[in-house]
Amino acid sequence: MIQLKTMMNCIDNSGAAIVECVKVLKMKRHAKIGDRVVVVVQKQRNFGPESGPGGSVSISNANKVRRGDMRHAVVVRTAKKLQRPDGSVVKFDDNACVLINKAGEPIGTRLNGVVGAELRKKNWSKILSLAPMHV
Amino acid sequence: MPPTSRPLACWKSLLRSSRHQKATARSLTTYHHSKPASQTPITLPWNALNATPHVNRKIKTYPPPPSPAAKFKEPIKDLHEAQIAVLDPTGARSSLFSKSNPEAARVGDILLVRLKTGDPFAGVCINIRRRGVDTGILLRNELTRVGVEMWFKIYSPNVEGIEVVxxxxxxxxxxxxxxxxxxxxxxxxxxxxxxxxxxxxxxIQGGGQNDRRGNSRKKGKARR
Known part of the structure; x- marks a missing residue:
């Protein structure tokens, strides 16, 4: 149930940690898993020295987005229950999204965290292949 | 007191008669005398029927059709039973979640649901919603440090089997x-x-194949 002002976790390595929804695209109601939203980066992720090959890179270089940036994103987890066509229901403990560019390609190169399988139905296969797990 | 002590008493009847005359004179022009309603002939359908000569004809009556309510006392229950018989012919799933079975799965158990499409899902059972054929279980687990809860319908054809871990x-x-x-x-x-x-x-099964994806089965038909 992602709507205006909803704060979400950003689970990719684009540099955003917490983002706020400012617009749900192409619908009049709240966004669910697989829906596209416009977000504002509210909190940056500060990569420590253990952040892989870019360990020595400063924060400004490692982060592809900065605080205050407006980006598109795809919702990948919702705390609201989502029913599937077979009657099963999935619910996560948090709301999470993945930042994308205008063309729909993910800005980050890695995802950490489980994503919903509804992304396949909505043709976000690139995000699904990046994700470590989907349910 | 004698009546002669009231000299003005004669005026009383006079005034009364004049008042009455005045009232009738006033209402003469305005009051419309119509015939009483009961005297006017009204032609209403039932009146017309009554007007026909009364013959003692016999009206044919039919018995009511047999009520389905008598035949199916509890239709919803019958429907649920019929559907469960189709979806769970062996009765394994019903017994796994029946209240009378002491070996049944209970809340707090760790259950594994194997699906026909997709990976199996395991988790702690935190709710069993018993509603006939719509019976469902709520499993909770933590995947990649994120809590995930899933409802599964136990009679769903998409659910291949449910195991108690x-x-x-x-x-x-x-x-x-x-x-x-x-x-x-x-x-x-x-x-x-x-x-x-x-x-x-x-x-235990002889190590046929790597069961990382939970292909081991407790009941139901063998896939391989």
Whole structure:
């Protein structure tokens, strides 16, 4: 149930940690898993020295987005229950999204965290292949 | 007191008669005398029927059709039973969640649901919603440090089988263990318990194939 002002976790390595929804695209109601939203980066992720090959890179270089940036994103987890066509229901403990560019390609190169399988139905296969797990 | 002491008493009857005359004179022009309603002939359909000569003809009556309510006392129950008979012919799923079965799965147990499409899902059962053929279970697990809850319909054709991975140590004193969502009571990930169980099952079954994806089965027909 992602709507205006909803704060979400950003689970990719684009540099955003917490983002706020400012617009749900192409619908009049709240966004669910697989829906596209416009977000504002509210909190940056500060990569420590253990952040892989870019360990020595400063924060400004490692982060592809900065605080205050407006980006598109795809919702990948919702705390609201989502029913599937077979009657099963999935619910996560948090709301999470993945930042994308205008063309729909993910800005980050890695995802950490489980994503919903509804992304396949909505043709976000690139995000699904990046994700470590989907349910 | 004698009547002669009231000299003006004669005026009383005079005034009364004049008042009466005045009233009738006033109403003469305005009051419309119509015939009383009962005297006017009204032609209404039932009146017309009554007007016809009364003959003592016999009206044919039919018995009511047999009521389906008498035939099917509890239609919803019958429907549920019929559907369960189709979806669960062996009765294994019904017995796994029946209240009369002492070996049945209870809340607090760790269950593994194998699906026809997609990976199996395991988790702590925190709710069993018994509603006939719509009976569902709520499983909670932690995947990649994110809590995930899933409802499954136990009679769903998409559910291939349900296994009890681990029984609860103690009988839960609640019907719904929603408190397991709180950080204080959260069991965390049960993935390692499930993996251990799957490994042991595959060892018992003779180690046919790697059961990382939970292909070991307890009941139902064999896939391979």
């Amino acid at each position: 681990q029984r609860a140590a103690k009988r839960a004193r609640r019907a719904r263990l929603t408190y397991l969502r709180k950080p204080k009571h959260d069991m965390g990930s049960v993935q390692n318990i499930v993996l251990q169980y799957q490994r042991s099952r595959s060892a």
